[in-house]
Amino acid sequence: MTRTDVLSGAPSGLRDRAARYALLPLRLFLGVTFVYAGLDKLTDSAFLSATGVGSIGEMMRGVRDTSAIPALVDLALKAPVGFAVVLAAGELLVGLATLAGLLTRLAAAGGALIALSLWLTVSWAVTPYYYGNDLVYLVAWLPLVLAGAPYLSLDALAARRSEGSPSRWRLSRRTA
Numbered sequence: 001m002t003r004t005d006v007l008s009g010a011p012s013g014l015r016d017r018a019a020r021y022a023l024l025p026l027r028l029f030l031g032v033t034f035v036y037a038g039l040d041k042l043t044d045s046a047f048l049s050a051t052g053v054g055s056i057g058e059m060m061r062g063v064r065d066t067s068a069i070p071a072l073v074d075l076a077l078k079a080p081v082g083f084a085v086v087l088a089a090g091e092l093l094v095g096l097a098t099l100a101g102l103l104t105r106l107a108a109a110g111g112a113l114i115a116l117s118l119w120l121t122v123s124w125a126v127t128p129y130y131y132g133n134d135l136v137y138l139v140a141w142l143p144l145v146l147a148g149a150p151y152l153s154l155d156a157l158a159a160r161r162s163e164g165s166p167s168r169w170r171l172s173r174r175t176a
Contacts, residue, residue, distance in 0.1 A: 021151060023143055030140060031099035034111060038092030041084060048084050056084035059122070066125035073121050090114055098144070101153020108144035115141060 041047050046054035057080040064073040076083040091114060097107035115137035123132030130136075149155050 023147055023149070024152060026140060027098055027101070027104070027144060027149055030108075030111060030137070030144070031095045033137075034091045034095030034098065034114075036095075038088045038090070038095060041088035041091070048081055050080045056080045056087075063122050063125070067121040068124045069120050072117065076121075087114070098149075101149035101155050104149035104153060104155050105145055108141045108148075112138055112141035112145060 044054070046052060047056055049055035050057040052058060057077065060073050060076050060080060060083075064070055064077070067073050090110060094107050094111045094114065097103055098111065115134050119132065119134035119138055123134040126132035150159075
């Protein structure tokens with residue numbers, strides 16, 4: 001017979017399992033989104049240009065005077081194509097590491113830093129503020145910065161190996 005949680009009415013084992021994997025959908029969403037964003041930028045020849053419609057240069061010049069930190073935009077404008085490649089590669093690496101659960105806290109901190117820099121530059125002037133997605137991404141990365149990826153991740157696999165336990169992705173009969 002399954003014990004039931006008095007407050008929720010759900011079996012406690014199911015409730016515990018749901019709580020254990022609660023960050024997995026967020027991790028998958030952010031990982032896929034950042035991989036897609038990075039690949040989209042790296043394969044868009046218009047974006048990877050210093051000038052022209054849809055270019056990183058035009059976008060940065062367009063937001064320069066309304067950004068919270070114009071000096072950051074000026075820095076990017078010194079080498080807009082190089083900045084675009086670094087941004088796209090960063091998004092791709094953060095996304096892949098997040099999906100794999102590899103150095104998840106560090107990857108999430110990188111994702112938060114990317115989102116913060118885009119919020120302070122590109123979407124700073126968006127009003128009302130909740131229309132700008134960069135602030136939402138910044139906040140979405142914070143739970144992964146704090147908790148990492150304790151399940152279904154390379155981090156969990158490494159932790160299990162360092163404990164001397166059999167390398168199961170923390171999916172034993174007891175914890176799953």
